[in-house]
Amino acid sequence: MKIVVVIKLVPDLVEELNINPDGLSLDTAWMRMIINEFDDHALEQSILLKERNNAEVIALAPGYDGVDEVLFTAIAKGADRGIRLSGDIPNANNHALAHGLAPVINALQPDLVLTGVQANNDLDGAIGPGLAACLKMPFIGYVSSVSLEEKSIQVRKEFPGGVVSKMSVTTPAVLGIQASEQPPRYVAVSKVRQVMKTATIEEQPISMAGNTGGFEVVKYSQPETSTHAKMITGDVDQVADQLMGIFKELGVL
Amino acid sequence: MSQDIYVLIEHNQGLVAEISHVLLAAGNQLKAINSSKLVAILLGHQAQDLAQGLAADQVLYVDHPNLKEFNQDAYLKTLAEIINARQPHQFLLGHTSMGSDIAGILSITLDLPLTSSCRLFTADGNAVCQICGGKILVEVKTPASSSLVTMIPGGYKPEIHPTDKPPVENFTPPALDDLRTKVIEIIQPDSNDVDISKEPILIAVGRGIQTQDNLELAEKLAGALKGVVCASRPVVDQGWVPATRLVGKSGKYVKPKVYFALGISGAPEHAEAITNSDTIIAVNTDPKAPIFNLATYGTETDLFDLIDPLVEKIEQARSG
Amino acid sequence: MPNPDPTQTSFYIKVQESVPDGNRLRKCLQCGNCSGICPFGYLMIYPPSRMIAELRADRFDKILSTENVWMCVSCYACSSVCPEQIPITQGLMASAKEELLLSGNVPAELQTALEFSQRYGNPLGESPRKRADWTKDLRPEVKIMGKDKQPVDVLWFVGDYASYHPRVQKIAQAFSKILNALKIDFGILGPEEYSDGDSQRLAGEKGLFEMLAEKNDQAFRKYEFKEIITTDPHAFNAIKNEYPKLGIQYPVRHYSEFLSDHLDEIRTLLKKPIEARVTYHDPCYLGRVNGIFQQPRALIQAIQGVELLEMPHNLKNSLCCGGGGGGMWMDGFQWEKAHVRLSDWRVQEATQTGANILAVACPYETPRFEDAAKNLEGANALKVLDIAELLADAMGI
Numbered sequence: 001m002k003i004v005v006v007i008k009l010v011p012d013l014v015e016e017l018n019i020n021p022d023g024l025s026l027d028t029a030w031m032r033m034i035i036n037e038f039d040d041h042a043l044e045q046s047i048l049l050k051e052r053n054n055a056e057v058i059a060l061a062p063g064y065d066g067v068d069e070v071l072f073t074a075i076a077k078g079a080d081r082g083i084r085l086s087g088d089i090p091n092a093n094n095h096a097l098a099h100g101l102a103p104v105i106n107a108l109q110p111d112l113v114l115t116g117v118q119a120n121n122d123l124d125g126a127i128g129p130g131l132a133a134c135l136k137m138p139f140i141g142y143v144s145s146v147s148l149e150e151k152s153i154q155v156r157k158e159f160p161g162g163v164v165s166k167m168s169v170t171t172p173a174v175l176g177i178q179a180s181e182q183p184p185r186y187v188a189v190s191k192v193r194q195v196m197k198t199a200t201i202e203e204q205p206i207s208m209a210g211n212t213g214g215f216e217v218v219k220y221s222q223p224e225t226s227t228h229a230k231m232i233t234g235d236v237d238q239v240a241d242q243l244m245g246i247f248k249e250l251g252v253l
Numbered sequence: 254m255s256q257d258i259y260v261l262i263e264h265n266q267g268l269v270a271e272i273s274h275v276l277l278a279a280g281n282q283l284k285a286i287n288s289s290k291l292v293a294i295l296l297g298h299q300a301q302d303l304a305q306g307l308a309a310d311q312v313l314y315v316d317h318p319n320l321k322e323f324n325q326d327a328y329l330k331t332l333a334e335i336i337n338a339r340q341p342h343q344f345l346l347g348h349t350s351m352g353s354d355i356a357g358i359l360s361i362t363l364d365l366p367l368t369s370s371c372r373l374f375t376a377d378g379n380a381v382c383q384i385c386g387g388k389i390l391v392e393v394k395t396p397a398s399s400s401l402v403t404m405i406p407g408g409y410k411p412e413i414h415p416t417d418k419p420p421v422e423n424f425t426p427p428a429l430d431d432l433r434t435k436v437i438e439i440i441q442p443d444s445n446d447v448d449i450s451k452e453p454i455l456i457a458v459g460r461g462i463q464t465q466d467n468l469e470l471a472e473k474l475a476g477a478l479k480g481v482v483c484a485s486r487p488v489v490d491q492g493w494v495p496a497t498r499l500v501g502k503s504g505k506y507v508k509p510k511v512y513f514a515l516g517i518s519g520a521p522e523h524a525e526a527i528t529n530s531d532t533i534i535a536v537n538t539d540p541k542a543p544i545f546n547l548a549t550y551g552t553e554t555d556l557f558d559l560i561d562p563l564v565e566k567i568e569q570a571r572s573g
Numbered sequence: 574m575p576n577p578d579p580t581q582t583s584f585y586i587k588v589q590e591s592v593p594d595g596n597r598l599r600k601c602l603q604c605g606n607c608s609g610i611c612p613f614g615y616l617m618i619y620p621p622s623r624m625i626a627e628l629r630a631d632r633f634d635k636i637l638s639t640e641n642v643w644m645c646v647s648c649y650a651c652s653s654v655c656p657e658q659i660p661i662t663q664g665l666m667a668s669a670k671e672e673l674l675l676s677g678n679v680p681a682e683l684q685t686a687l688e689f690s691q692r693y694g695n696p697l698g699e700s701p702r703k704r705a706d707w708t709k710d711l712r713p714e715v716k717i718m719g720k721d722k723q724p725v726d727v728l729w730f731v732g733d734y735a736s737y738h739p740r741v742q743k744i745a746q747a748f749s750k751i752l753n754a755l756k757i758d759f760g761i762l763g764p765e766e767y768s769d770g771d772s773q774r775l776a777g778e779k780g781l782f783e784m785l786a787e788k789n790d791q792a793f794r795k796y797e798f799k800e801i802i803t804t805d806p807h808a809f810n811a812i813k814n815e816y817p818k819l820g821i822q823y824p825v826r827h828y829s830e831f832l833s834d835h836l837d838e839i840r841t842l843l844k845k846p847i848e849a850r851v852t853y854h855d856p857c858y859l860g861r862v863n864g865i866f867q868q869p870r871a872l873i874q875a876i877q878g879v880e881l882l883e884m885p886h887n888l889k890n891s892l893c894c895g896g897g898g899g900g901m902w903m904d905g906f907q908w909e910k911a912h913v914r915l916s917d918w919r920v921q922e923a924t925q926t927g928a929n930i931l932a933v934a935c936p937y938e939t940p941r942f943e944d945a946a947k948n949l950e951g952a953n954a955l956k957v958l959d960i961a962e963l964l965a966d967a968m969g970i
Contacts (some may be wrong), residue, residue, distance in 0.1 A: 006598050013386045014693065026389070030702065034692065083277045095361065118353065120385050123370045123393070125403065129357030137283030138433035139325060139358060142350040142503070154437070159350045161450075161505050162496040165266060165322065170433040176354070178503065179490065186684040187672050189691060190780030213360055215393035215400070218379055223390055229535060229544075229551030239554045240563040243534070244570065246550060250532055252454060252478060252511055253570055463682075464905035491681075558947055 001055040001148065003046045004105055006115040006127065007074065008097075009033040009064040009237035013120065023219040028090065033064050035073075038116025044180035045146055046114050047078040053148050056080050058108060062089045062097055069192075070199055076187045076195040083202045094122060095213030098130030105135060110172055112153065117141045117176035122213035128176035138169050141176030254340040254399060256289035259313075261332070261346045263323075263332025264295075264303055266441070271506060272347035274411030276404055277308040279374060280345055281412060284310075287376045289342065293419065296320045296331055304421050308412040312421045313339075319429040323351050326432040329358055332429045336363055340399055347476065350405040350503070356403045368393050373408030381408075387521040394451040406506075406525050446497040447481050453510040454480030454529075457500060458488055459523075461516015461537060461556060465493040470560040471515060479569040483507070485523045501526045515556045522567055584633040584672060589930075592664040600657040603623045607651035607661055612893055612915050613907075617641040621651050621661050625667070633672075642669045643680055644910060647775040647898025648857045653889060662775070666898070670777030683688045686902035687778055694788065695733040696902055706957040707735070707742040708749070715749055716760035724797035725760040727752075728813065730825075732805035733768050734936035740943065747965035748804055748828065754842055754970055755835055765792040769808035771815065771858075776899030783819060786811070790821045801825040803959065806858035807897070813863070822834045827859055829934055829960065833868040836875060842888030844969040846878030851963070852928035853881065854919060854942075855891035855913045856935035869934050872960050882926045884919075892919045896937030916945040924952045931957045 011017060012032040020027050049078045058081045059074040061067045071082030087100060105113060113135070116124040132139035145156040145162075152168040158178055159165060169175075232242045245253040263270040275295075280291040293309035295301075298321035303310040313335065319327045332355065336344060346352030346357075348370055350488070361368035371380040377394065380402055380549040382391045439534055449455060456475040462468060475482045484494040488500050500507055502522040509530035515536050517523065527533060534550035536556045545551045552559070585710075589595035601622070608620035619627060619636050627636055636642065651661040659665070660954050672737065673679065679687075686696035694701050708715040716725060729752070735745040752759050770785035790825055801823050803809050812825040832839060851873055859865045874881050886892045895915030900907060920942055923931040931946075939957050946952040958966075 011385060012692075013388065014698060015702070016286055017385055025342050026385075032692075051482035094357075095367075098361070122369055123382055123384060125357035125367045126353060127361060128661045129354060133358040137530070139354060140434060141354045157350065158503050159265065159323075160270070160503055161265075161327060162499060164440040166437040166440060168435045168437055173433070183490070183681065185677050186674065186687065188671070188780055189778060191675065191786055193780055193784075213364075213366055215380070215396065218392040218394050221390045221392070222388065223383075227547045228546055229533075229548035231545075232376075232550055232552040233429065236554060236558045236562055238568050239552050239559060243550075243552075243563060244566050246532075246534070247478070247511075247567070248402050250511060464909055466909055467905075 001049070001053055001112070002110045002194070003049060003055050003057050003112045003114060004108055004110040005043050005046045005057060005059045005074070005079070006041070006101065006113065006131065007039040007043065007059055007061040007070060008036045008116070008119050008127065009061070009067060009070065010036045010096065010119045019220045019222065024217050024219070025220065033066050035070050036116050036119040038118060038177060040184045041117075041180040042114040042116050042177040043074055043077065043079070044182065044184040045177050047185070048181055049146060049148070050078060058083065058110070060085060060104065062092070062206075063087070064089055071201050072195050072199065073187060073192050075199050076192045077185060081202065083204055084190070085204055085206045087206045088206055092208050093124045093212055093214045094127040094130050095124050096208035096211045097132045098127055100208040101131060101135035104131035104204055104206060105131065112171060112251065113174040114177055115174070115177045117143070126176060128174055132174035135172070135174065137172050137174050139174045139176065140167055140169055142178045143175050144179045145181050146175060214245050254342065256287040256342045257339070258283045258289060258291045259339075259341040259344045260291065260293050260309065261344070262293050262295045262303065262307065263347055263349060263420050264297065264300065267303070269303055269307070270347070270349070271411050272349055272404070272406055274413050275309065275406050275409050276345045276347060278409035278412035279404060281308060282409075283343060283374055283378055287342065292294050293342070294332070294335065296328060301421060305418045306413050306415045307419055308414045309419050312419050313424050314421050315424045315426045317426045319432060320426070322436045323367065324432060324436055325354050325434045326356050327429045330429060331426045332359060333363060335424060336365070336399070342399060344399070344401045346403050347404045352403050356401050360401050365399050365401055366396055369402070369403040371402050371404045383521070387524070407528060442497045443495065446495060449481055449483045449498055449500065450507050451509070451560060452481045453460045453477050455483050455500075455507060455509045456480050456514050457483050457485065457514045457517055458494070458511060459485040459515065459517030460487045462488060465491070468493055468556070470556070473564050474513070474560055477564045478513070480511070480513070485517050509518065514548065515543055517544055519547055520541045583631055584668070585628040585631065588628070588664050588668045591668045592660045594658070594660050595664045597657055597659045598625065598664065601659060602657065604656060605655045606656065610650045610654050610908040612646070612650065613644040613911060616911055617644055621665065624665065636669065637672060637676060637678065640678065640680070641664065642673055643683070643899070643903060644907060645670070645898055646893050646895050646900035646915065647772070647795065648893030650893070653861050659852050667777060670775075670899070671779060673910050674777040680903050680906040682905055683776060683902050686899070687773060687776070687781060690703060690768050690770070690773055690781060690785065692856060694785065695737060696768060696773070697733060697737050699715050699737045701764050704766060705761065705913045706969060707745055708761070711746060711749055713753060716789060717763040718760045718796045719763060719765055721760060725758050726799050727757055727759040728793070728796065728798035728801045729759050730769070730801050730803040730805070730808050731761050731766060731937055732803065732808050734940075735804055736766070737943050738936070738940060740940050744936065744939065744959040744961050747805065747959070748961040750965050750970040751832070751961060754968055755838060760796070760798070762792050768873055770900060771810040771811035772901060774811075774815065775897065782815070783912065784970065786816050786819050786821055787898040790816070793821070793823060801829045802828055804828045804936065806856045806863070810862055811856045827865060827934075829865060829869040831860070832964070833871055836871060839872075839964065839968075840861050840875055843876060843967045845967055847876050847963065847967055848878040849930045850880045850882055850926075850928045851932050852884050852923050852926045852931045853932045854884070854894070854923070854938060855888055855892065856933065856938065857897055859934055861889050869960055872964060873932055876963060882928050884922045884926055886922060892922065894919060894938045894941045896941055901937055920945040920949055920952050920955065924949070924955055929954065929956060930963070931955055932960055932963060933957060934960050
């Protein structure tokens with residue numbers, strides 16, 4: 001069984017996000033790009049499938065700054081190959097990436113394509129459904145468990161309120177992972193450094209010309225946090241007393 | 254191409270999801286721009302009664318056994334047929350497990366622009382989208398031609414017309430066999446547990462509770478206030494609290510009188526589920542936690558210092 | 574010793590090769606001193622002496638399947654009482670933790686701290702760009718090497734918690750005021766400073782430690798200074814004892830040593846007495862590991878009005894606060910196993926001396942002991958203060 005994992009890097013929200021003076025994009029000067037948390041779960045899920053069902057796992061990532069370390073880490077966790085995709089990546093939206101990635105993924109002939117269900121900077125939908133459309137494969141998103149049954153893939157698809165839809169899908173298929181069956185594993189720095197010496201990241205160019213499919217941006221802005229909680233201060237006793245007053249006011253006591 | 258606004262209705266077990274009523278509220282704002290119609294798209298099996306109360310001018314209903322539950326391939330074939338036939342100006346879907354699964358695919362197969370995570374529309378009908386954990390807003394221009402939008406809650410109050418039933422037009426679905434996706438079973442959450450979406454007093458715990466043992470603090474407070482314990486995703490993922498108590502995008506939306514948030518940062522996926530609370534009281538040692546922008550009252554006091562003394566005072570007040 | 578066939582390498586051999594004097598492991602008498610003095614030894618299925626016994630029987634796999642190695646807080650008590658001077662803390666326990674990490678057995682809290690250290694250069698997950706924010710209201714402004722680009726006499730290695738933790742930032746601010754009062758020409762690395770990495774090393778992440786050391790070295794090389802001083806005993810231990818093994822060699826002193834040199838001048842600057850009974854907690858990595866006991870006491874005793882009391886477990890026998898070896902980041906995990914915190918024991922001992930101030934000299938201690946004091950009967954009135962805060966107060970700055 002062959003699994004392709006598509007990994008995007010997204011802005012790290014720990015850092016301050018700044019908008020470019022023209023208001024049309026984010027200032028990348030101080031931006032830290034980190035692995036999309038959901039893609040980390042997709043990677044973990046594919047390694048779990050490899051451990052259970054003897055699959056080959058190929059990690060693909062568009063060539064953002066810092067992508068090599070992410071791909072080496074994927075290999076250290078158990079991926080068999082890491083491929084960096086080169087092209088005008090920073091300006092590509094998900095539609096463009098999906099079109100660009102499709103021929104590369106087709107050539108690999110995977111049984112499953114796993115990717116995170118969404119990313120924090122998605123503006124034109126997530127990349128998973130886009131890939132499915134370009135690859136003409138079925139798609140199931142919000143997946144929290146994947147198992148290989150005799151003739152199909154079975155997944156648990158999450159809905160609000162704890163409702164779960166147990167579904168089956170024919171292969172090849174694209175899955176949008178919400179949560180891997182266990183949290184993404186830790187990999188020691190020494191292991192990643194060792195992989196950096198012994199493994200190589202392959203590179204493949206992708207073409208995304210004219211495939212934007214998105215809307216025209218009018219402007220980026222930051223929300224005004226117009227409201228803020230009324231803060232209760234003092235020592236523990238004073239705070240507890242004030243809370244008691246609030247409870248009485250609300251009729252809770 | 255028409256100027257009509259289409260909204261995809263989401264439903265489960267005979268109930269229309271709240272997000273659909275939010276979409277209809279948005280749709281009613283949009284239709285006024287071009288004086289067009291708002292049409293609710295309802296796919297299902299023997300589900301025509303769900304048209305009752307929908308705040309739309311018209312309902313387009315498609316009935317087929319394979320549409321009984323949400324099935325990606327069945328929905329995609331049906332909606333592609335509808336969009337090609339009717340060419341609405343804008344097609345609104347929820348940014349949800351249903352809407353997000355199909356919007357992107359419709360966008361590429363039908364070559365229609367898609368914008369996602371839209372919170373509201375401007376007076377001109379442009380979408381304002383929320384990304385990067387809610388820290389960035391992006392206004393995007395709605396094209397003149399047909400397009401798709403997925404929406405998140407928060408920008409509009411749900412709009413329902415309980416005593417109305419819009420006229421229902423039946424639409425014949427295309428052949429819905431040879432589906433690559435199949436629903437095996439829908440698993441409903443444990444109905445023996447309380448329904449937190451109906452509880453008036455909720456004590457919510459987040460990552461700040463740190464360990465399973467510490468949950469007993471939340472239980473103590475819930476006992477004293479006669480409320481119920483619920484949690485954000487990280488706590489449920491650890492298995493410390495059952496999934497029926499999950500408050501958030503993939504859990505329950507709640508509307509209690511009091512939402513007491515302990516050690517919860519207030520990330521968007523959680524925040525969107527608690528905005529209908531009457532009063533939110535947030536306890537978090539991080540003064541920059543986003544929850545403080547949502548809460549009515551807040552304190553930076555450490556929850557581990559606060560709970561026991563607070564519970565003592567409550568019990569004294571009750572017995573005195 | 575001959576290089577064993579890699580396929581035959583057992584963990585026992587690996588440990589011996591991991592540190593200098595590692596082969597002392599073979600001289601273990603099974604006396605049990607280490608297990609007896611280990612603060613969490615009573616909880617471990619395999620306390621240190623039993624671990625060595627299992628290793629000799631080539632049954633390390635059994636140990637790998639338990640989590641008890643994660644109870645070790647790298648306090649060095651075991652190493653300090655071993656009659657054969659086996660490097661238990663650095664050799665055995667750190668290597669065992671490394672094996673657990675490699676096999677994926679890592680408590681979630683620790684995983685987060687390690688991933689943060691890798692990504693942000695600090696275990697707290699704070700932005701490196703904000704590492705010097707604690708200085709912004711201080712006047713005169715603290716020199717940040719990357720901005721000032723001038724040589725300084727003293728490079729002050731501030732450390733993670735002093736940079737980012739609200740309680741410990743106050744200590745950093747107090748210390749910078751003392752340096753100014755003494756007219757010391759000093760600077761800090763600010764955003765170019767990375768975690769010293771010592772606790773991460775003792776938590777089993779040797780690779781991460783090396784990476785952090787290399788990054789600090791890159792910063793050290795850019796600037797001119799005569800010596801490094803630090804308010805963090807873990808950083809002190811790293812730069813003094815571990816960085817040289819990586820070829821990174823700089824003279825370094827703990828701030829207690831540095832200020833002791835200036836004791837005469839400090840005495841002239843002390844303006845007000847502090848009428849208090851003060852007991853001093855010897856930090857593991859300052860006292861037991863690096864033998865610095867006198868200088869911190871001399872600083873405290875220089876303050877008029879102070880009565881210095883000793884706790885029963887003092888000097889080399891000091892009781893660990895529980896923060897070392899990853900303990901700082903495994904509070905939830907260790908609490909679930911032990912239902913007692915080491916910091917509680919220490920604070921109890923402090924209150925029993927009759928002290929009203931517990932003086933400390935390590936950034937882990939202030940938050941840990943203050944938390945413990947809040948929860949213990951009779952400890953509410955105990956104040957926890959770093960020596961720098963005591964001095965600054967007595968100097969009226």
